[in-house]
Amino acid sequence: MSNTQGASVNLLSLDRSAMENYFLDMGEKSFRAQQLLQWVYQKKVIRFPDMTDLSKRLRQTLQQNTNLDLPEIVSQQRSTDGTFKWLLKLKDGNCIESVYIPESGRGTLCVSSQVGCGLNCTFCATARQGFNRNLDVDEIISQVWIANNVLEAIENKPENCFVRDVADQRRPVTNIVMMGMGEPLLNFDNVVSAMRLMMDDYSFGLSMRRVTLSTAGMIPAIDQLRQQCPVSLAVSLHAPDDALRDKLVPLNKKYPIGPLLDCCRRYVGENNRRRVTLEYVMLKGVNDSAEQARALAKIIRHVPAKVNLIPFNPFPQTQFQRSEAETIDRFRDMLLAENIFTVTRTTRGDDIDAACGQLAGDFVDRTSRSRRMQQQTVVFS
Template identity: 50%
Template sequence: MSTAAAKVNLLGLSKPKLEAFFESIGEKKFRATQVMKWIHQAGVDSFDDMTNVSKALRAKLEAIAEIREPEVVLEDISSDGTRKWVIRMEGGSSVETVLIPDGERKTLCVSSQVGCSLNCSFCSTGKQGFNRNLTAAEIIGQLRVAIKSFGPFEPKDPRRVTNVVLMGMGEPLMNFEPVVDAMSLMMEDNAYGLSKRRVTLSTAGLVPAIDQLGEVSDVSLALSLHAPNDELRNELVPLNKRYPISELMAATRRYLDRCNDKRVATVEYTLIDGVNDRPEHAHELVALLRDLPCKLNLIPFNPFPNSGYRRAKKAAIEQFRSITTRGGVITTVRSTRGDDIDAACGQLVGQVDDRTRRSQKYIPVKQDLSAAGPG
């Protein structure tokens, strides 16, 4: 017995792919712009609501396509206004998405994978193992969820989401095409209309993919560095054994040169007590970053069970910041936000059906969310 073909989820299709879809069903390319505005600017999930699309085309779309975003199973709001969503993906695993308010700025931290395969030693996501890549629809769906949480859908309302960072669960460059498609929708004028300076991709240093990204996109780039030398970074970020710091710095310079608009990279550095927070580390970091157009973001380590690490002391953080600032590196210290709901940097875990079996080596860091009710 034959089964019906799966419907195409239009939510994650970039403009070129949506145009190609309409041409494949015998329709004009301009239909893509019409439908894109309905999906991403009006927030509809029913073709019947698309009043400037003919009834015949709506019926055709209903038969072969859908607009389906992932399911929210839990929403939590921190005492500081940070919002976190647990979002269940197809197959049952969940990811976490976080919205961080800071005055006029509201930054959405988006996940790109279910879990993460990189196993950075200070990150709770990595301890959960890895299941699969997210689709472009599942990535852009996280932005829709955040916008909808404020009421009737208004994607360009600056009071809702002003910035998006792919810094949630996963390594974005290991899920290249869906991530690029989702980012293009974020910046598309007929969708969410975010500036390329307000969409940031954070990578642990997948060097070939950084070069590949520079060929197709000019979003802002953040480096998850966390150590000033290869010996220490090999321990904290195992990917460094394949792509050492010198290669990462060179790839970043190439990317910024391609942008050709005086762009700077953000260098993320998690400060861990007694591990990478000493004055000599700060001086070494100054020397490393001296010729790289960048700003340094110091992140106090956010503890989680069984990590084996502690947050750097306030005095050490301030001393580190003082050294890098005096060395000519623009330096900020990230405020810890949402840690009372486990939404701070490095604390996102979701619920991962771990294909790597890595999670069996660690004490579970969070309760099973599979039975959680709607948020």
């Protein structure tokens, strides 16, 4: 979906501040950035000749020196539950996946931040694929642009209409979770710039509470995020003790549970007006016992957090199984009995491999380290 050939700067890679500076360097007024943002993100116009409130000379200059290129949609799948998944081809031939989950009154888009992931969490399909590179800002924000554009086109067809309950909702995507492929905080600068675009009034205009970043626990980067762009935070915990979490989330060896929970408290601050979401994938016979529920309640009792229990979603060659429904319910009820707000995430899109932990993409290359990790089996006792 390209509008020009050989251009050097993709304007989708610039947040408002960077775009204002770009126009100033051209000798233009900074308000041109606001105009262009509105054309691209609110009017969904990506052809410079159609941006009629820009001068003809400026449009020609932009056409010659910049682009608004988007990834190519390789495939689009729709689950029986209404979930959409897109496989998007990037400029270097790599492919990533994005997932849209429609719900009553809102629509959530799960956005990728890397081509693959290098953290090697043992229960995640993305980690099995290895790691290639970080996504650029334009490759992150394009996922939102494409989802809104495609879904609005579908919604305008009566035979494909899906009802939204919010009367003033302007777009299908009302919430964004940086929970797709990759560890967002290992691509800090690009992810923050993209999230600022998501929240910019001249772009998608989402509120800070409607943008959530999920991390495996990069403590220094979480502290930095709190200072620069304090969106809603989700932390992949998945275990009540360091010995088990070391196996499930190898990053725990560097940033263990105690310091990580302290970091969560810092992120929320003294007023505790918000809660951190602690994600906990339910693995049969691994982390789902009554004893482990009690241990989890004990360590998070004084953390301003809510727990999101995630039934494990299987993928090829995994050693794990999903906990039984009654086991998950018992685990949830034990946490609730300790006054810890806990919900069980409804599995969505698993029939098209779009559920949590199932995104894989298609990569041109992977690190040899990640290939070795694919061949290793961790023993849980």
